[in-house]
Ligand SMILES: O=P(O)(O)OC[C@H]1O[C@](O)(COP(=O)(O)O)[C@@H](O)[C@@H]1O
């Protein structure tokens with residue numbers, strides 16, 4: 598797996614340069630979720646495809662920006678699903694964005710995930726790689742240096758509620774408010790990578806992207822976004838559910854499937870389970 602880890606580091610350095618210089622226009626294309634792609638989305642996707650094409654252990658890749666998965670090496674064993682530039686429209690307003698990688702063995706599927714990784718492009722470039730442990734690395738010059746292992750506390754104090762409030766279920770709104778009444782602070786930038794990274798590094802809290810009246814299956818994609826972060830949160834001692842079920846127990850029918858999702862430390866996820874068991 599070191600070859601994949603090295604390839605991700607190469608992509609991170611190239612994507613950082615692309616973000617710094619690229620004119621961020623819209624392309625004429627839409628991705629598989631029907632969203633207009635930015636030229637930067639396409640460029641980052643190409644960078645990752647180029648780097649992964651040089652890694653013999655990778656069998657197949659699937660990108661959030663492409664309709665179909667792509668076979669790279671018949672003899673490889675890893676299947677990688679990636680979101681090249683999550684939150685890409687935030688580059689325009691100079692907020693943090695990220696790349697997300699789910700690493701699966703022999704096929705795509707939550708039960709096949711063996712490692713997961715994301716890169717945050719903010720004032721600094723940081724990378725979290727989870728295999729047996731969740732480890733934070735920081736880009737220093739040309740190299741990523743190990744900083745520390747990430748462990749979530751039992752309870753945090755940050756609340757990151759996603760989705761359009763107007764379309765939340767009433768019990769979801771009550772639950773979000775109950776955390777604020779308990780002293781939780783709002784931390785939501787609209788980029789799942791920095792939002793989830795902040796909760797991980799500050800010790801805990803809750804990130805939610807629920808089922809809403811306009812998006813009954815949520816917005817975030819299982820293979821590219823939801824499973825990779827579920828794996829990282831669970832490796833760091835937290836939990837990740839769809840309201841009721843452990844996210845890592847979910848199936849997927851199509852590579853672009855979405856799911857409602859809740860990531861957090863144990864205390865907050867226990868509250869979500871309680872609320873969703875009686876209401877949803
Ligand atoms: O604006 P909303 O509905 O809260 O959605 C925000 C979510 O959408 C995303 O931007 C989706 O990712 P993409 O930018 O890759 O499409 C997440 O990063 C973020 O958590």
Ligand SMILES: [Mg+2]
Pocket residue numbers: 661680682683684822
């Ligand atoms: Mg995304």
Ligand SMILES: [Mg+2]
Pocket residue numbers: 638661680681682683684685
């Ligand atoms: Mg994206």
